[in-house]
Amino acid sequence: MSRRLFAAGLSLLICQLSNSSRAADVRLTGILPQSDGSVFVSHTSNTNSYYLLLRGDRLESIISARDAALGAADSGLLHDSASLATTRFFRVREVPADAPLDSDGDGIDDVYELRTTGLNPLNSADANTLAPGAGGKTYLEVYESQQVPLTTLASTSPFNGEDGVSVTRETVFRFTRPVSSGATFSTANVYATFGGRKLLSRVELASDRRSVTLFGLENLPDGARVRVTIDPGDTRDDLGRRLDLAGNGQPGSIGQIDFDTASVTPVGETAVIGHVFASA
Structure with a gap:
């Protein structure tokens, strides 16, 4: 299902698609074009998920991640900051917060990045920057140490x-x-x-x-x-x-x-008899 909107000379198609996988598409509820050419997209939302705004120049190729946000109660808002005077197609993808993706491929999951100041799940370069207060460790090193079970x-x-x-x-x-x-x-x-x-x-x-x-x-x-x-x-x-x-x-x-411990109490009227050989 889709609906076409026109604003500021741009033709924008919002797609409402279904997906049977755990990372699913969500219903879009509105679009807010800005004077600078950027766009805000509103969508249904829940606190057990997070959301990715995907954009494409063709309906069959909506794959470029433009924004990400943790889920909120009832509704959410995502932003495509790029100003392009062309037709754009958007999709919002809902991903369970307990099964996050690694959208930028930097080794840190999206939810961790969304919850950590200084990280962006769509920027792979930030993983190798130094994390504040971490004794010279990078964000990636801190993340990896937190994923390993405590030493026991x-x-x-x-x-x-x-x-x-x-x-x-x-x-x-x-x-x-x-x-x-x-x-x-x-x-x-x-x-x-x-x-x-x-x-x-x-x-x-x-x-x-x-x-x-x-x-x-x-x-x-x-x-x-x-x-x-x-x-x-x-x-x-x-x-x-x-x-x-x-x-x-x-x-x-x-x-x-x-x-x-074993008992070493002697037993009366008994003895140990035999030979003891040195072992190698």
Whole structure:
């Protein structure tokens, strides 16, 4: 369906098209030609979508993106600022905000750009400009760091709930990403407890910064439930983000595991008999 309007000597065709894909066309409700030759186009709108104004010189080729805006309640307004004394064909495309496009192909999605001061979803050059307050990172680098899940625990040894753990065993926390080059861990934020007491230990951060190991300076209590805690505080990962060691999506959350140690209580009238061979 379409309707033709005439204004300021320009013939403007507004197209109302349907589209079965998630990125769909929307009903246009009006056109406002300006004295400078630019045009405002009004359309139906909702807050769960954003909208692209597309223009073409031919009805079968309406593909040039001219403006973009987040959806508003009931109605929206888009602007083509170019002044052209020729026939122009317009289409407004509705795109779900939770499935955005990357209209300018700069690696940053449209919705993020529309919500970020300094970015334009139709300008690919802005992605590589420095983002304010980002420590020298570009907008693209900031965006990419925000799309990656927060660093959490990939695994632990012993695992949470394990039983029969040796009283001489160390505890290892492995991260999903490396921590920052300046990160440090100590017994102030990585420790084992039993009966309300911190057990004597030391902490080592692996050279690849992907794991922390707690070594005991005394044996773990036998036949006991031991808790090991790792509190990241303000420790950051290699992307500059606080750690989420509880895995609950909260930066700075604390990781904990509980395990049961093996009993070493001697059994009366028993003995261990055999040979011990050194292993390679």
